Amino acid sequence: MPKSLNDTTTLHNGVKMPWFGLGVFKVKEGTEVINSVKAAIKNGYKSIDTAAVYQNEEGVGKAIKESGVPREELFITSKVWNSDQGYDSTLQAFETSLKKLGLDYLDLYLIHWPGKNKFKETWKALEKLYKEGRVRAIGVSNFKIHHLEELLKDCEIKPMVNQVEYHPHLTQKDLLAFCQKEGIQLEAWSPLKQGQLLNDPVINEIAAKYGKSAAQVILRWDLQTEVVTIPKSTKEQRIIENANIFDFELTTEDMQKIDALNKDERVGSDPDTMMVGFNE
Numbered sequence: 001m002p003k004s005l006n007d008t009t010t011l012h013n014g015v016k017m018p019w020f021g022l023g024v025f026k027v028k029e030g031t032e033v034i035n036s037v038k039a040a041i042k043n044g045y046k047s048i049d050t051a052a053v054y055q056n057e058e059g060v061g062k063a064i065k066e067s068g069v070p071r072e073e074l075f076i077t078s079k080v081w082n083s084d085q086g087y088d089s090t091l092q093a094f095e096t097s098l099k100k101l102g103l104d105y106l107d108l109y110l111i112h113w114p115g116k117n118k119f120k121e122t123w124k125a126l127e128k129l130y131k132e133g134r135v136r137a138i139g140v141s142n143f144k145i146h147h148l149e150e151l152l153k154d155c156e157i158k159p160m161v162n163q164v165e166y167h168p169h170l171t172q173k174d175l176l177a178f179c180q181k182e183g184i185q186l187e188a189w190s191p192l193k194q195g196q197l198l199n200d201p202v203i204n205e206i207a208a209k210y211g212k213s214a215a216q217v218i219l220r221w222d223l224q225t226e227v228v229t230i231p232k233s234t235k236e237q238r239i240i241e242n243a244n245i246f247d248f249e250l251t252t253e254d255m256q257k258i259d260a261l262n263k264d265e266r267v268g269s270d271p272d273t274m275m276v277g278f279n280e
């Protein structure tokens with residue numbers, strides 16, 4: 001079980017990925033994203049999750065530079081957007097992301113959404129980038145079991161990570177088991193259901209018992225289910241609070257109570273119907 005913000009899971013290619021990081025979805029380019037990322041790094045975060053479509057890669061890059069922490073101590077993720085899927089366009093999109101971030105390599109590059117019929121071509125581009133050492137690990141996002149099965153049929157390199165919506169209302173047990181069987185690390189997006197889970201009475205009852213906040217209990221549940229997590233906050237106090245989850249352990253009974261909150265309910269899009277950007 002991870003004991004600190006520096007603890008990592010080892011991906012199937014041997015690369016170490018922090019269990020915990022900061023997400024920057026909907027965080028404004030410029031001062032807002034620069035301040036969030038700097039606050040996170042100052043408070044010990046090593047992993048930052050952005051994407052081309054978030055339109056804040058320049059700010060993320062600026063914050064990394066200004067943080068003073070050596071690049072190799074950080075773990076930076078970005079994602080290829082739907083409209084850039086395809087072999088050549090993905091290679092180009094990668095260069096654009098890297099340039100905006102001001103980096104010469106990424107730690108993890110993900111296919112943002114599967115879409116219908118381009119992800120295998122896109123994956124070939126990711127394999128090329130990986131083989132060339134431009135990115136230390138490659139993965140997918142929002143892939144259901146059937147998408148993974150399809151990709152695994154033809155890929156040369158298995159994805160190292162699958163980043164999906166994952167929280168107590170969407171526990172995705174089958175997907176988690178599938179990924180574990182295949183050696184693919186599951187990573188949770190919207191771990192707090194974008195804030196919608198924070199008033200849940202069961203979670204708050206458990207939180208009171210441990211003297212922790214609802215957010216801390218949910219994020220601890222992520223770690224205890226062996227899922228990497230990347231909550232977003234623009235507020236330093238919450239950035240600190242969210243990471244303060246390494247000093248307690250939920251009992252099996254409390255883990256089961258949280259598991260039982262599952263409703264298979266999403267706050268984001270369903271990967272089977274999310275086609276924004278694909279027909280452009």
Ligand SMILES: NC(=O)c1ccc[n+]([C@@H]2O[C@H](COP(=O)([O-])OP(=O)(O)OC[C@H]3O[C@@H](n4cnc5c(N)ncnc54)[C@H](OP(=O)(O)O)[C@@H]3O)[C@@H](O)[C@H]2O)c1
Pocket residue numbers: 022023024025026049050112141142163164188189190191192193194195198213215216230231232233234235238241242268
């Ligand atoms: N791959 C994908 O398709 C995908 C999709 C969505 C998200 N993501 C990634 O996952 C990351 C996290 O998901 P998310 O940003 O959608 O949602 P989230 O992390 O579940 O929730 C963020 C919301 O919760 C609030 N919050 C955070 N910590 C809190 C605390 N301790 N107490 C009270 N409120 C708190 C934040 O507000 P404040 O900022 O005001 O604190 C924000 O409104 C994203 O930033 C992004 O990097 C990936």
